Amino acid sequence: MMRQAVDAADPSWTLAAWERGLREGPLDRAVTLLSAVAGLGREEAERTELGDRDAALATALERLTAGTAIRGCVRCGGCGEQLDVPVHPAALPRGPRYHPARPLEVEVAGVRIAFRLPDTGDLRALAGTDDPRAGRWLLLARCLPDGADGIDEEAAAVIEAAMEEASPGAAVTLAVDCPVCAASTVAALDVPALLWAQVQTRALALLQEVHVLARAYGWTEPDVLALSPARRAAYLELADA
Template structure:
């Protein structure tokens, strides 16, 4: 389904900020998308892959704030603050061919028919079918298993399980693998690891020896699931490089290279919160002076609002 991602007006931005401020980062990111994609059901957004969610958030960010992104980091060697500057298009260029082909920019070509490099003033159309999870094959020890990319729903359920009072040990790599592998593949891997366990416990042992060996076998099973998850993550990055956005920064003081992970949901929210704070100050000043409603003030053009504030201050 091809849908449009356009910018929000001042009233919509304030409403989004108010509705999302108490949410977890995962739910907040989906709430932001829902504001930009009102025709897409909320539960459908939760079923999108995380990389699809972040890809759509990049388009929403561009429609709302433009191409430029500036983030602050710290050098891992000397703790000096570093500034990283890049564009939405830089990140979109690092995505898979599938995601690149899904984006269409309205009015994206000049009079000669050449496509503009940056579309920060244009709304985007995106084929959201590419955000729906599909299964891929991965090989372990000569056998093939089916897995998919994680979704927001996976993330929410895993986090809920991890924080549950009934799960004091927290979420395990096995639980994560269970979410990502299809049922048959997960069962097959469980059988493989169980066979290894049974082979290790076949000999006659004392109770103490059995306890010690069982602990060792449990540890080996955990290592096996950790290795499985590591392999899945590497394959995810190969399929969709935008799965994890890592940025390298050179320290201006010591020259050390530091790798930073970029979160578009966090970046969007930071800019939205700063923007809404300015909007609310405008409302406070003009409502106090004229008695106008918040909706009326935020519906004004920025130029008219600035002029009224200048008149109040003077």
């Protein structure tokens, strides 16, 4: 299933990911982006735990933005104001803390309970659940080999803490203070959405460049995309003169 991983700064990658992602909802889009940046089949990308997924997407984001800060959007929990938060792709967590070869398990009251870490497929299964309590138990049931039937509140909390410890990148939060109402909002960082926003911006900019150069010189889309960024920029300036 392994395909060649591609460079997120490659224009044809950006356009292909954008074209496919346009037709997709957020979960499928996350799978599309991961499968492209990590060279994974869709099935494998779907089953990649969220910390690993977001670490790979954060690396692509850093590559696309050349390390500059980008703007994340958070809605204020107090007054609903849309707040801009600077996000530094280089500072996003990379890689899990667990040892891939070591089994993931916790011990509660002398009983060992094995678990696995949530992936995009689990999020998909939760998508129809509006009740956070029901969603929490559904997620646990999916991540425990024997289901969540014998699990009490204490064990559930221990398992959840161990999941977060094993994969801190899966649950990155931002705390933002609202300049309007001074309320503090803690929001989950949506790495796939941040990468998708960059892919969209970049794809539209590339299409604009193709449009200008194709008109000026009669070149095809592949001709224009094959130019290095420096040459493309130089020709754009000449075409504009």
